[in-house]
Amino acid sequence: MKKKLIWLLFPALVLSCQVQDAEELAAAGEEEDLWEAYDPSSAARYSKPKGDNGPLTLPPDVKPCTAPAVYDLFARDKDLGSVTISNDDKNLYVTYFTTKSLQKLFLWVGADLKDMPRTQSGNPVLVNFFYKAHANNASTYTFTISLDELAKRKLDCNKNLLFVAYAEVDGEHAFGGDFPIPCFNRWAFIMKYKIICCSAPEPPVSDDETAFAKGNWVFVQGGCNEFNPECLPGLNISNRWGWAINADEPLEFSFDIYAGAAKNDITKGTKVGRLAVEYATVVINGNPTAIGTITYIIDTGWTMKELHIYAADNRPTTAAPGQYGHTVKFPSGSTYYQYTINFADPDVVNDGVWFIAHAVVNPTPGQ
Incomplete structure (x- = not known):
C-alpha cells in the first residue's frame, strides 16, 4: 500500500x-x-x-x-x-x-x-x-x-x-x-x-436561531465600540454576542429576548419574546437565599427548541450556554417555560446576583 x-x-x-x-x-x-x-x-x-x-x-x-x-x-x-x-x-x-x-x-x-x-x-x-x-x-x-x-x-x-x-x-x-x-x-x-457542492443533495438547512434576554451587561469587553454599541459594562469572558442580567436589589422586571443580534446590536436582531424575572433575597434557616422565578414567554410566530439558564450569586465566567447549569430541551417546541430561583446568596463581593437566559428558537412553520 x-x-x-x-x-x-x-x-x-x-x-x-x-x-x-x-x-x-x-x-x-x-x-x-x-x-x-x-x-x-x-x-x-x-x-x-x-x-x-x-x-x-x-x-x-x-x-x-x-x-x-x-x-x-x-x-x-x-x-x-x-x-x-x-x-x-x-x-x-x-x-x-x-x-x-x-x-x-x-x-x-x-x-x-x-x-x-x-x-x-x-x-x-x-x-x-x-x-x-x-x-x-x-x-x-x-x-x-x-x-x-x-x-x-x-x-x-x-x-x-x-x-x-x-x-x-x-x-x-x-x-x-x-x-x-x-x-x-x-x-x-x-x-x-x-467542501460540499451546492448541487449535491443536502439535509435540510437548520433555521435555528440563538437568542438571549437583553440584560445590562455584555459578554465582551465593556466600553463603547462596535461590539458594544450601547456602551454597557462588560464581563470580558467571550468574543460572542449576548447579555447577562445583574441585580443588586429585589427585582421584578421584563427583559426583551432577541435572536441573531450580532455584535450586541438589537437593530440587527429580531425580538422573539420576553423574559419575566421576579427575585428577592430572604433569610431561610439563617442563610440568605435568592428566591423567585424566571419565565420565558415566546412571541407568536416563534417556538423554543431548548433553553439554558444561569442563576447564581457569582459573576459568570463562561458564555457557553451548555455550562450555565440549567438546560431544558423541547422536542415538540414550546413558547412558555418557568424556572424557580432558589440558591444561596451570601453576596460576599457585594455585586448582587447574576442571570443569563439563552434559548434556541425557530420560526413557526407557516408564519
Whole structure:
C-alpha cells in the first residue's frame, strides 16, 4: 500500500516530531485514513486550550452550501476570536474574527500536510503560504478562494481539506483550531473542512436561531465600540454576542429576548419574546437565599427548541450556554417555560446576583 505520509520517516522530520504524533499519523496510511486520524478529541493529551467555539462569522450575502466549520483563534491558551470556514457554489471562504485588531494573516489549504511549506526541521514557513494578507487592524478578514482555482489542485467537491490559519492579533501570534500540527516544534494548530457542492443533495438547512434576554451587561469587553454599541459594562469572558442580567436589589422586571443580534446590536436582531424575572433575597434557616422565578414567554410566530439558564450569586465566567447549569430541551417546541430561583446568596463581593437566559428558537412553520 502506498503511504501518503512516508515523509514522516525522514530523519530530519522524525527528530522534530512528537513521537506520538508521528506514530499516529504514519500509521494512518492512505489519505482517507489521514482524515480519520485527524480527531480533535485525541488532542486531550496536549492540554487542549478551552474556547467557546465561536462566533460563526460569514461574509455578507454568502449562503453556504453546507454547515460552516467554526474554530477558536488561539494564542497559546488564549481565545482571541474565531476562524469560520465555509463555501458556496463559487468560492471557499476562510473568515477571521476578533474583538481586537488583526494584522498579518497567513493561510495554507491542502489535502496532505506534506505539501505545506516547512523547514527541514518541520516548522511551517508562513511567508511561503500561498494566501497572505495584512488586515490593517480590522476585526474581520476573509480569504476568498475560487473553487475553480482549488479544482486545478484537485481540491474540489467532497474533498477533505486541512487548514493552517495564522493571525497576528494586536502583536500576539494566533492559530485557528485546537489540534497540534505534527512535526512542528512550537505550538500551532490545524483545522479540517469538507467542501460540499451546492448541487449535491443536502439535509435540510437548520433555521435555528440563538437568542438571549437583553440584560445590562455584555459578554465582551465593556466600553463603547462596535461590539458594544450601547456602551454597557462588560464581563470580558467571550468574543460572542449576548447579555447577562445583574441585580443588586429585589427585582421584578421584563427583559426583551432577541435572536441573531450580532455584535450586541438589537437593530440587527429580531425580538422573539420576553423574559419575566421576579427575585428577592430572604433569610431561610439563617442563610440568605435568592428566591423567585424566571419565565420565558415566546412571541407568536416563534417556538423554543431548548433553553439554558444561569442563576447564581457569582459573576459568570463562561458564555457557553451548555455550562450555565440549567438546560431544558423541547422536542415538540414550546413558547412558555418557568424556572424557580432558589440558591444561596451570601453576596460576599457585594455585586448582587447574576442571570443569563439563552434559548434556541425557530420560526413557526407557516408564519
